[in-house]
Amino acid sequence: MINFIPLDLYYVYFINVSLAIVLFTLIHSWTLELDDPKNLIYTKSVGYIFLILIILYIGLRPISGRYFADMRTYANTFLYYAKGGELKTEKDLFFEIFIKLCTSIMTVQNFFLVCAILYIYPMYRVSKTFFKEYWFYSFLLFVVSFSFWPYAVNGIRNGIATSIFLLAISFYKQKPIMITFLVLSALFHKTLLLPIFAFAITLLYSNPKTYLILWVLAIPLSLGLGSFWEAIFTSLGFADDRIGGYLSNGGGGSKFRFDFLFYSSFPLISGCYYVFKKEFQDKLYNQLFCTYLISNAFWILVIRAAFSNRFAYLSWFLMSLIIIYPLLKEKHHINQHIVIGQVVLAYFGFTYLMYSFYYIE
Template sequence: MFDFIPIQDYYDIYINLCLFIILFTILHSYVLKLEDRKNINYINVVGYLLLVWLILYLGMRPINGIFGDTVNYNVAFTKYAKGGRIGKESDFYWHVFMKFMSQIVNIHVFFTICAFIYIYPMYRLSKELFNKYWYYAFLMFIVSFSFYTYAVNGVRNGAALSLFLWGLCYRDKKVIMGLFFLVATFFHKTALLPIIAYISTYFYNNPKVFFKGWLACIPLSLIMGNLWITLFTSLGFGDDRLTAYLTGEADAGTFSSTGFRWDFLFHSSFAVFAGWYFIYKKKFNDSFYNQLLNTYLICNGFWILVIKANFSNRFAYLSWFMMAIVIIYPLLKQRFFKNQYIMIGKIIFFYFAFTYFMSYIYYEFIKVPVPNTHHTNF
């Protein structure tokens, strides 16, 4: 365990280390070429150290309420370790996994395994898609606004959606991909949304239509937001817990505030703008990229429709977990700019700047907890 690190500094160490790494990466972009052997050596050393450090740092965190539902997971794990039975739990197989692990490891090893399931697929997909330039995509993943929250709080949801990412590594081996998707739904039923969205792109994959659909969701939510919340609730999307999130009342002063979240819509638009820019302005043509982008647009459009619901931020992650790959993919596949390496560094910096701004300025201004205290687990 990292007991020697003050609890209140845990998130600050993570985010400021990310800031240092990004600034150092930008410096490299100005003094070395992307394909330079020195640069390749640098990104491999830093990338693998970052991968291992994050899994251990986040997995071996102390059991404390500052990490959201970490304490609740610990209570359930301890019950199973003492021989407790699995009740009528939603996401039953997650509890089977937790009970099995409670018989062979302690809670800290369990959280470290969960951190591996959460973080390793981000590396694996980055490596699969971008080979020796994997580091840049992986860095985008780990500096995402929602990354830390789903490592220490919404553990089950984060693990499920990372299994979806892992499945994408086997897109040419449909049976293996399907098995990863199946296990993802075992961990958390809401993984069905990106899975269904992705499968639908095999039948229709025209970004223009999905862009129009995403834009249409904004006025539809503004005008008929309550109707969509009622509709999705009546259709039985998810389980009783998800219905409660859609219709329940949020506590005053929490992150899960109500109303139309223009701040989160602005954040979501980063990936939408990137997709539009590369496909229509830069004429980037890549079938798999279209699938990733369209999956994001479908999932994010669903969230926009229920954006007025209390705790709707829980549904936002069903698309946000893909944002990093949607933004960085074209830049690591095709040359668009004269000094593209510098452009990659700038984009990573500005993408991370939103996370940093929200943590140290926005949340301070509106007086709500920073991301490591969000109760965003379903």
């Protein structure tokens, strides 16, 4: 357990270490070519050190409900099963079984370490699989994402489920394994049915223009008929009762989050630039881009609902992959390494800006 860091400074340490790594990476992008041996040594060594340290830092954090919200709830559930409690069936059953099995072989602290591994390792795996020796840039973008920390220490079950989805995508060329992990992600958290359904649609049709039009249309439809869509999806049940509760509790009274809509446009702008302007042709990228547009359009329709951030994350977890993918697959710019460094800085800049607003008094 890492208990020498004050809990109120836990995120502060994380965000500022991330800032240092982003700045060092930016400096390397200015001074070295992407495939320069010195740069590859830097990215490999820093990448693996960061991977291990971030798993340990998050996995061995002290148990706290005040600073890590739902962590205390997960800990209480673990202790309940450790004392012989009956299996809870009203939530995601597979995750409950997972917790119960863990109680027989590990302590509650080790359980959170395992959760950190399940959340973070797939980000490394999908980055390594797709981008080989340049995996560090993709992994770094995952970790410095605005949504990374909340689902590492709070919405743990949702975070693990989306990471299992990423793990599934890393087996894109091995369809039986990919399908197995996609099913597993939904068993961990039923809300993953949305991106799974969206990804399945793209297997049949993956023209970005069509889904881009749908995404744009979702904005006026939400502004004009927000409560209507919440009522529709609530009546459908949409996977489980909790989702219906999130929607119906919104009541259309929450404000339209233009700031989050702006954030959601980052991969849209990036994807449109490389697909339409640079004519980047990649079957998997098209599918991931379209999956993002479908899932994010759904969130826009219910953006005023209670806990709409939970719906936003069903697309946001793909954001960093969509932004960095073209830059690590093909050469699109004369000074491509500099562009990569600038993209990393700009993407992390939003995260740090939000940190400054919400954490610095």
